[in-house]
Amino acid sequence: MSRTCAIDDCSNQARPGRRICHKHRHRFARHGDPDFTEWTVADEYDVEIVVERAQSVEGLTRLERVMVGRGLSRRGMPAAEVARIVGVDPRTVYRWRAEDRSAA
Ligand SMILES: [Zn+2]
Structure with missing residues (x-):
């Protein structure tokens, strides 16, 4: 059973072995702030x-x-x-x- 993204209000699945989802990883890399x-x-x-x-x-x-x-x-x-x-x-x-x- 995989867990969901660690970002508040995000119900996406975290990537395997990671704490956050693809979208937030990408957003974090792009902007430095996943809630941007x-x-x-x-x-x-x-x-x-x-x-x-x-x-x-x-x-x-x-x-x-x-x-x-x-x-x-x-x-x-x-x-x-x-x-x-x-x-x-x-x-x-x-x-x-x-x-x-x-x-x-
Ligand atoms: Zn997320």
């Missing part, structure tokens, strides 16, 4: 993983949520499903899409 959640910061590695797995995760920054929302939208995922994974209201997803269209 500055809104302008996005970890492209995290975003890629979330888009690829299409599973919700804890601890995304606001910018990461937007980026994941865009990535999933580009894959043709319905807004309600994107909203569930990213943890926002579906209206927020529609707003992101509208902003992307007007920016294009």
Whole structure:
């Protein structure tokens, strides 16, 4: 039975023989602070993983949520499903899409 990540509020599984999960190890290496959640910061590695797995995760920054929302939208995922994974209201997803269209 493996244990969960030692970071508070993180329910990811720790890597074998380690105390923290992949995401926090990566975040720690990148920023020096595993709880770093500055809104302008996005970890492209995290975003890629979330888009690829299409599973919700804890601890995304606001910018990461937007980026994941865009990535999933580009894959043709319905807004309600994107909203569930990213943890926002579906209206927020529609707003992101509208902003992307007007920016294009
Ligand atoms: Zn963790």
